[in-house]
Amino acid sequence: MRRTFHKMHGLGNDFVIVDARKQPFAVTSALARAIADRRTGVGCDQLIVLEESDQADVRMRIWNSDGGEVESCGNASRCVVKLTGARTIATEGGLLQGEAAGDEFEVTIGHPRFRWDEIPIAYAMDTAALPLSWGELRAPFAVNVGNPHLVFLVPDAREVPLETLGPEIENDPAFPERINVNVATFVHNVLKLRTFERGAGETLACGTGACATAVAAIATKVATSPVQVDMTGGSLTVSWQPGESIRMRGPAIHVFEGELELEALA
Secondary structure, eight states: OEEEEEEEEETTEEEEEEEOSSSOOOOOHHHHHHHHOTTTSOOOSEEEEEEOOSSSSEEEEEEETTSOEESOOHHHHHHHHHHHOOSEEEETTEEEEEEEETTEEEEEOOOOBOSGGGTTOSSOOOTTSOSOEETTEESOEEEESSSEEEEEEOSOGGGSOHHHHHHHHHTOTTOTTOOEEEEEEEETTEEEEEEEETTTEEESOOHHHHHHHHHHHHHTTSSOSSEEEEETTEEEEEEOOTTSOOEEEEOOEEEEEEEEEHHHHO
């Protein structure tokens, strides 16, 4: 059996997108891992499946490269807006709104959530400065922007050994649903960001990571809105004020269209 897919990316955070609105597409963890494999599959950070929705123009489901299904993905949301023209997108992390913005695409991802049980964290603590540390990283800001994030504002994000600390923090028992890890430096009015995504590892860019980091920087008065967030793959602009929804603007690129041979991936 063959299924058409689209390969897209937002700042190098890449996706295989399957439109299942007319023909269902059953995904298992094993199939998601096989499609995401960069040697024997198509290769991607996340598999995206589009389904019908009774509350939005389209429903978006997301599987990370480790086969785990997650709630939200900011970069993928912009790609879905470009691919389908959808202005509303239903996700497990909430209802998103999107629109074209010149050559870029803007997605509104709702209000950040700050309570410890909304992140979620295993027990009550101050989410503005968690009393936890891992190596040189300590007292992070925790926020849920459709999926859970920790933000560490550090003197030089380039110097953080994220390849070793990322997996340790992601899988810490304090985070029952695991967690995304962001390290950022604010310099010359720009947030310089690296993100270790749960289930995917360090990626070239992370849209929800950029949103979480901007919220943390604005909430702690390190930065003001709107703020530019630079990642290895490129830049996003994030706007947020307390009491408002988060808005994220940036590019979305369609790379190619192809066909999956599902029997070969089984």
